[in-house]
Amino acid sequence: MPDQQTLFAIVLMAATTYLTRISAWLILRNRTLTPGAMAVLRSSPGCVMLAFIAPYFASGNFIDLIGLGVTFIAAIRFSMPVTVIIGVLATALLRHYFSL
Numbered sequence: 179m180p181d182q183q184t185l186f187a188i189v190l191m192a193a194t195t196y197l198t199r200i201s202a203w204l205i206l207r208n209r210t211l212t213p214g215a216m217a218v219l220r221s222s223p224g225c226v227m228l229a230f231i232a233p234y235f236a237s238g239n240f241i242d243l244i245g246l247g248v249t250f251i252a253a254i255r256f257s258m259p260v261t262v263i264i265g266v267l268a269t270a271l272l273r274h275y276f277s278l
Contacts, residue, residue: 191226191230195226198222202219223258224258227262241269241272241273241276241277242269242273244268244272245265245268245269245272245273246265246269248264248265248268248269249261249264249265249268249269252264252265252268
């Protein structure tokens with residue numbers, strides 16, 4: 179069971195994501211968007227995920243950087259869900275076998 183601080187962070191991130199999406203729908207529901215604006219909206223979930231995991235990779239931990247490289251290679255070849263699964267598994271295995 180996660181501690182209260184972790185659970186609170188997860189709930190706040192979920193609420194922020196939901197409020198962002200619903201507010202965008204309320205503001206933009208009667209407008210026609212350009213293809214460029216649609217591309218920005220499609221990329222925003224990935225940006226939220228990157229903002230959440232970026233501090234781990236900025237720490238300079240070599241194992242996490244290798245996991246980031248594996249995830250990057252997977253992102254070139256696979257869809258987002260498959261890439262996330264590969265990245266999480268690769269980083270978990272690397273941490274398990276190579277942690278000092």
